[in-house]
Amino acid sequence: MDEKVFTVTELTEILKETISKKFPSLIKITGEITNWTLSSSGHIYFSLKDENSIIKSIIWRTTNIKKDFKDGDKVVATGYLTIYEKQGTYQIIITEMKISGIGELYEKFLKLKEKLEKEGLFDKERKKKLPEYPLSIGIITSETGSVIHDIENILKRRAPYLKKYLFPALVQGEGSEKSIINGLKYFNKKNNVDVIIIARGGGSFEDLFVFNDETLAREIAKSKIPVISAVGHETDFTICDFVSDLRAPTPSAAAEIVVKNIDDIFDFLSRSKKELKKELKNKIDQMKKDFLNLKKNFFISSLAPLNKKKEKIGFLLEEMENSVERKIKIIKNRKEYLKNEILKSSPMLKILEKAKFVGMIKNDLNNVIKTRFERIKKEAEILRSNLNNLNPKEILKRGYSITLTEDGQMVKSVKDLTIDTNINVMIYDGNIKANVKSIEEEKL
Structure with a gap:
């Protein structure tokens, strides 16, 4: 019996059919990228390898995959196996690919989140309240890029009087955690700002993973100055977001949140002045009312002892008539004693004492109101002076x-x-x- 002799094409077709039957659908494969090449046609040719083997791989230009991978990246790829007949090699056509290890990173994120949450670092009770009217702000972010410019433009528009201090920090890559921590330590040591913003623009989960660092989270928690986390986009969440005193969905939103519009501040000062005047008038009216009631009560309560003393005097006068010479000395002594008693129990003395007490309260209240008015007036003058300095005519x-x-x-x-x-x-x-x-x- 003659042995079957296959042509190269026949054998290749058989192998291709065998692979198709063995792997009829998409498969996942992990390996290290090598020979990454972007062709002039837009297709990407490379190989995936491990310690012992290598397989050629292709990403067609119409495939929706980011093109910023590089040699040495460890990836998990999804695709289907096929044979390239002209070269007689098997290859994988990639439909999806991502950096290997993102699952491990997310698991690490969840474990740290659970750990810090159990320790109470996310509790609302430990979060510091943001100042209502900050005068200075510390910003920890990259000194290049759009983030710092967006924040500064918004702060300049809403609060031109505000002092801004930038701590230029790395926000991605090796050493970025330490760089951000150094910024927190710097502002807490200087103690020259009212609030701190940690900011970074959007990015992938891996790009933002620096903000899931445990040491950084604990540094934020122990900051004496309130910290706002403004990392990524609205849908991005990091450990820094949970441990900070406030999470802003974007860096621009942080700038909007941290300061009130200057017009709102002037409205507040105007309302405060009216409220203080009203409060002062109510206090004075109440004090007048209390004083009149006090005077009335003292007068009524003093009539009874006076009537009793009047009866005693009458009794003494009757005795004096019965024994003139013998009683004269006694009557004089009694009259002197009663005179002193009447003076001691006089309602006017108590009224004067209470009036003096009310006067002291009124003076204290006036001093408090005056001090508060002076402080508000001084703050308004500072704001007005800062605004005048920004006037083009003054420049x-x-x-x-x-x-x-x-x-x-x-x-x-x-x-x-x-x-x-x-x-x-x-x-x-x-x-x-x-x-x-x-x-x-x-x-x-």
Whole structure:
């Protein structure tokens, strides 16, 4: 019997059919990326390997997978097996792929969350209340990127008087936990801010995992200054969010939350002034009422002892008539004694004592009201002074100028102008019309 002789194509087809029957649906495979190559056509060619084997892999350009993997990444890939007939090699067509270990990271996150929650680090009772009107804010974030600019723009618009201090920190990668902790220690040691914002923009679970660090969480918990966590997007949650005194859904939201609009502050001061006046009037009216009641009660309660003393005097007068010489001395002594008793029990003495006491209370209340008015007045003056310093006219008064184009656009750079352009120069007491004759750019 002649042995069957297969052609290369026949054998390849048999192998391909065998693989299809053995692995009819998608499979998952884990390995390390090697030879990662993005072709000019947009397809990605690479291999997955472990200690002993290697398999070629492909991601078609139409597949919705992020393209920022690199050689050395350990991944879990989903795809289907096939054979590339022209080269006689088997390969996997990838439909989904992610960094290996994210399951372990999430499990680590849940275990730490449970541990700190049992210790009470998430309890509302231990969270510090944010100051209603902070005057200074510490920001821990990267000094580059949009996050710090968004926060500063919002704070400048809502509270131009506010002092802002940036601690530039790493917010991703090796050493970022320690960098953020150093920021917390810095502000707590300086004690120069009323509240701290820890901020970072959005990212993957792995990117934000620095904010699930246990040491960082404990540093936030022991901060003497209230801490706001503003990490990622609204749907992102980290350990820092749970342990901080307040969680903001985004960095921009943190800036909106931490300060009130300056117009709201002036409204508050106005309302407080009216409430204090009303409270003062009510207190004075009540004191007057209490004083009148006190005077009335003392007068009524003093009539009875006076009537008794009057009866005693009458009795003594009757005795004096019966024994004139013998009783004269006794009567004199009795009259002197009764005189002293009457003076001691006089209602006017008690009324004067109570009036003195009421006067002391009134003076104390006036001092309290006066002190509170002075403090509010002083704070309002500070706010008004800060606002005046921001007035463009005040800046021009110090010798500065503002240059505008003919259509009113502000000139911020020499690149905004060309030769022979007409310009308007604003100074403190008027405008100067000029024409550009030359432009010299200064290298910064």
